[in-house]
Amino acid sequence: MGNGVPLYEAAKRKILKRLETREWLPGAKLPPEGELSRELGVSVGTLRHAVGELCEEGILWRRQGSGTYVRSYRDGGAGFWNRFQPFQTRDGMPMIMVDRKVLFLETIPAGDEFSVRLRLKKDDPVIHVLRHQIDKNGEFQGIDELFLRGDYFKGLTFERFDKHLEPDESLYSFYEREFGVEIVETSNFIAWDIGTEDLAKRLLAPKLANMPLIFYKRVSKTYGHIPVECRIIRGKASDVQLSFDITR
Template sequence: MNSKSLNRIPLYRQARQQILERLCDGEWQVAESLPSEWELAEQLSVSQGTVRKALTELVADGVLYRQQGKGTFVAPGADDWAGMSMISPGLLSESPDRLQREFLGVARGNAPDDVSAALGLRRAAPVFRIRLLWRLRGQAVALDEVLLSAERFPALDSRWLRQLPGVWAVLQQHFGVRLRVATEQWRAVVLERDEAQLLAAVSGTPVLSHLRLAVDVNGAAVEWRQRLCLTDRLALTLQHLPA
């Protein structure tokens, strides 16, 4: 980015980007307090008001959080379920059990047209296709298909996907990319034979398809994901954080 294009970016957005880069470089860890607004303003050579506006936007994006009278802290990154889980139908107060992840594999291929459009890639661009199986108390309950740009993440290693708790953890730890869900859709579909075998279900069983697009902190599309959920005995739920 040259100086002319940089000058066209609002000053608070430049400060926001510099803070993000320092976060991604590991300067501050999860739950660690950032320097005061005055200290950051001095470090970034901007006004305290500019820093406050940059921090407010990062708080809104879920990258940081504030505690009254204590300061601004680094928020933990969301996991692959982004606040969702599976619980007994109708029991809205039930505390969800932890889902166990099973890494099924990763393969390189070409993006279908709808995925290319969603991720802003050229037609048939190379992508990584990752499959994950989720279990609840040992029973398979959901199957994920995740597509990521192979050009943006050429160093993606299957060992990381085996070792870490999910795709989002890999992207944050190894690439400094934090994700949030930007848009999502739900609809009823039926299981194909391969999907049914992985979920230990009958081919043609109705399931809930949860299709979503996740973006990074700059709003760029990063991840396309379809999750197939068995909802004959369980319900998909979203745990809202208190305001």
């Protein structure tokens, strides 16, 4: 233990720093235990403790007989489509949207709210994306608004978003593949609301007027606890439920 920090915790921080600096990208294999423990200046046992905690936190994962890898949203073998997606149908099945139509994409100043949420200056650029969500039965299920840090999503345009996000792909897989941005933690806020005429007009969704809504706001962070996305979903309350696992 040095400076009051357990050795395994110091090793965790060093590993996370390598992820922050993109020395290891999502899907990358970590060096063998002996080599990595020497690089970090700890014993193999201490390294295993650190790696074990990072696996539990969803940052790394162990592949039996192969080694330890950086988690990736694109690795189906990890069962990692999107662990932060809480929406389900009322019978507990995953809420699958067959059409996530992009209505518009614009760059706006962060302003009062997003300068706080995304830790930016008020005049820093934020990319605002508006999408309608349509389920497999063709029913309108709500609105998905994205507010993204411009410095982490440089080059994102309407055309790039619309053409490069695959139909069955997680949005976070898209972030990872196109921009190298890995979402590793979220803060979540939930409320109930009723759609107003003004809201329906602003969000280009006439069906939203007078609709009971689940209002779900999520601030998503990358390595180093840096917020890169604020997402606001207004879902049709009669058709959906939200599922969370809460542990000590």
